Amino acid sequence: MDIREKMRRDWDRRARVDPRYWVAATQEADEASYVDSAERDTAALLAGLGDRVPPTGRVLDLGCGIGRMAAPLAAHFARVVGVDVSPAMIEQAQALHGALANLRFEANSGADLGAFADDSFELVFSYSVLPHLPPEVVEAYFREVNRVLVDDGWLRYQFWIGPERRMADNDTLNIRVYDPERFQALNREAGFTVVDIEEIDYFDPVLELKPVWVTARRTGTPTDGAAADFSGRPATVSEEERSLEYGLLLYLAVKHGERGERAEAERVLEEATACDPTRPEAWITWAMHRLEQDDMRGARLMLESLTEKVPTLGSGWLYRAQVAAADEDFADARAALAQAEALDIDDAELLGQAAELRALLADAPAAPGSASETGAESKAGRRRKTRKKVVKRRRK
Numbered sequence: 001m002d003i004r005e006k007m008r009r010d011w012d013r014r015a016r017v018d019p020r021y022w023v024a025a026t027q028e029a030d031e032a033s034y035v036d037s038a039e040r041d042t043a044a045l046l047a048g049l050g051d052r053v054p055p056t057g058r059v060l061d062l063g064c065g066i067g068r069m070a071a072p073l074a075a076h077f078a079r080v081v082g083v084d085v086s087p088a089m090i091e092q093a094q095a096l097h098g099a100l101a102n103l104r105f106e107a108n109s110g111a112d113l114g115a116f117a118d119d120s121f122e123l124v125f126s127y128s129v130l131p132h133l134p135p136e137v138v139e140a141y142f143r144e145v146n147r148v149l150v151d152d153g154w155l156r157y158q159f160w161i162g163p164e165r166r167m168a169d170n171d172t173l174n175i176r177v178y179d180p181e182r183f184q185a186l187n188r189e190a191g192f193t194v195v196d197i198e199e200i201d202y203f204d205p206v207l208e209l210k211p212v213w214v215t216a217r218r219t220g221t222p223t224d225g226a227a228a229d230f231s232g233r234p235a236t237v238s239e240e241e242r243s244l245e246y247g248l249l250l251y252l253a254v255k256h257g258e259r260g261e262r263a264e265a266e267r268v269l270e271e272a273t274a275c276d277p278t279r280p281e282a283w284i285t286w287a288m289h290r291l292e293q294d295d296m297r298g299a300r301l302m303l304e305s306l307t308e309k310v311p312t313l314g315s316g317w318l319y320r321a322q323v324a325a326a327d328e329d330f331a332d333a334r335a336a337l338a339q340a341e342a343l344d345i346d347d348a349e350l351l352g353q354a355a356e357l358r359a360l361l362a363d364a365p366a367a368p369g370s371a372s373e374t375g376a377e378s379k380a381g382r383r384r385k386t387r388k389k390v391v392k393r394r395r396k
Helices: 003-017 019-024 031-049 087-097 135-148 180-189 239-258 262-275 280-292 296-309 314-326 330-342 348-363 379-394
Strands: 058-062 079-084 103-107 121-126 149-159 192-199 212-218
Touching (some): 003 087, 003 239, 019 031, 087 103, 121 135, 135 180, 239 262, 239 280, 280 296, 314 348, 330 348
Parallel strands (some): 058 121, 079 103
Antiparallel strands (some): 149 212
């Protein structure tokens, strides 16, 4: 599997989760904000382009996703084509926008535009795509864009310019930042002259930087260079990429939960646990959803999975013990509590909960139903109390 295949798999997987979220990544993570982002970014594209491309122009959207910007642009130009490495994205784009006669979508290899002849377009644009690609893929695309543009054609794209930020070669998600010299060389060596650079009104708190719109004109041909060869390059997932994807999935699940969309939240949490089964947050959040629905068995399954995947996490064993006790499985509760206390827990609140649970288990019967509940907390009461503790703890 080389980088092109990895890109396809990565974005097909993300498309199956929620294509709108992955192509727009709005803070609200809902359909309304997706639509708003499409209108805003399309307006910015057109405003910066001005009258450089006439309404009769042919336009290529590089990395079109499900047609977020290609569809509204079809009202402004004679012909719009969207390409994306993900067949799953293209399938959904066609389902959403197939009725527009002057708009079509195609899946491509992720590194070339071989389906298009020379001089096919007056404009190629790309938004929130190129900074996520390995630099060699970006360089290959710039050369291909030069080929498919007419003489003096235009390339307009979103980018990040500032203190250089490199990522793992095969990372398809994190943002790369190009320093000014490298940015200019990228355009110059591909036969483009940068005409305008405009800041976008968004400040990234991690990068401490604003992205930009770049408008470049095809003024020559690419410099001589060896054709890019992506075959044989390992396409493993970097830790930075896995961590970002996991965090974004967890955020999406939380937003679904806040809107009461429980089934969607749990579907995304399942994807998060598959993305990185060794991180506890998704397992605990999933258990929380089960607890909020009074599904003790479901919550226990999540916490049992957590302690299996991360056996050194003391809080995981404590949560498992609390839920098992609330479900009257005192044997599992005692065993899980013993595991928790054998590990280092330095959180005062968790230590207090462990002591409270120890006292409760000291008075609990050896097995469910083996003694009356007289003078002891009822099963329903333990469930309510456990649910409050775990939910409160997770939301901190």
